[in-house]
Amino acid sequence: MLNIVLFGPPGAGKGTQSQRVIDTFGLVHLSxxxxxxxxxxxxSELGEQVKGIIxxxxxxxxxxxxxxxxxxxxxxxxxxxxxxxxxxxxxxxxLDNLLAEKNTAISCMVALEVPxxxxxxxxxxxxxxxxRSDDNEETIRKRITEYNSKTLPVAEYYAKQDKLxxxxxxxxxxxxAGRVAGVLNxxx
Ligand code: AMP
Numbered sequence: 001m002l003n004i005v006l007f008g009p010p011g012a013g014k015g016t017q018s019q020r021v022i023d024t025f026g027l028v029h030l031s032x033x034x035x036x037x038x039x040x041x042x043x044s045e046l047g048e049q050v051k052g053i054i055x056x057x058x059x060x061x062x063x064x065x066x067x068x069x070x071x072x073x074x075x076x077x078x079x080x081x082x083x084x085x086x087x088x089x090x091x092x093x094x095l096d097n098l099l100a101e102k103n104t105a106i107s108c109m110v111a112l113e114v115p116x117x118x119x120x121x122x123x124x125x126x127x128x129x130x131x132r133s134d135d136n137e138e139t140i141r142k143r144i145t146e147y148n149s150k151t152l153p154v155a156e157y158y159a160k161q162d163k164l165x166x167x168x169x170x171x172x173x174x175x176x177a178g179r180v181a182g183v184l185n186x187x188x
Contacts, residue, residue, distance in 0.1 A: 002078065002107050003080050003105065004082065004085050005158065006081055006109075008020070008111055010118035011114065011122040011126070014084060017173075017176060017180050018179065021081050021181075022081065024181060026078050026079075031083040049064075057143040066098075069082075086154055091154075106161075107163070109165065110183050112169030120137065120144075128163070
């Protein structure tokens with residue numbers, strides 16, 4: 001299996017690049033952000049529970065997102081692309097355990113690197129089109145702070161396993177997709 005963690009701060013282009021990878025490598029896309037937004041849109045109890053946390057730009061509890069991922073790990077898939085997960089070291093450890101139960105593992109992490117001011121500019125622009133509750137400047141800055149304190153250590157976690165690949169996340173979508181594919185071809 002080819003199991004990839006697509007990593008990067010909010011606004012790095014993880015969703016956009018995931019779509020490319022799915023098309024090229026035939027992987028199943030698992031985005032905890034998409035799953036949580038679907039829960040909110042459906043008005044489920046879980047959706048109600050996480051709404052305020054997401055709108056405030058904070059991280060949802062590890063327990064909730066790990067359970068969402070655990071439900072989706074289908075052993076018959078060619079592989080998975082994890083987008084926006086894991087966001088804490090505890091989530092990364094849980095993911096390693098879940099995959100080990102299925103006799104597989106993370107193949108590599110691809111980390112998109114984008115300067116902070118570029119992230120804010122991109123997300124403010126996206127907010128105008130998407131209407132996402134968390135794409136306003138105050139919440140965007142809070143999300144970036146959460147990323148720097150809680151999520152960045154996840155890159156170190158994969159670096160220790162010799163699986164971290166950093167990529168410049170600035171440029172055209174095509175150029176960045178080429179850089180991502182360049183890394184993935186080494187593992188496919
Ligand atoms: P995203 O679409 O990945 O940017 O996620 C949007 C929001 O959903 C985040 O700012 C968090 O509030 C929440 N979220 C998504 N994935 C996770 C995760 N793995 N751990 C904790 N919170 C998450």
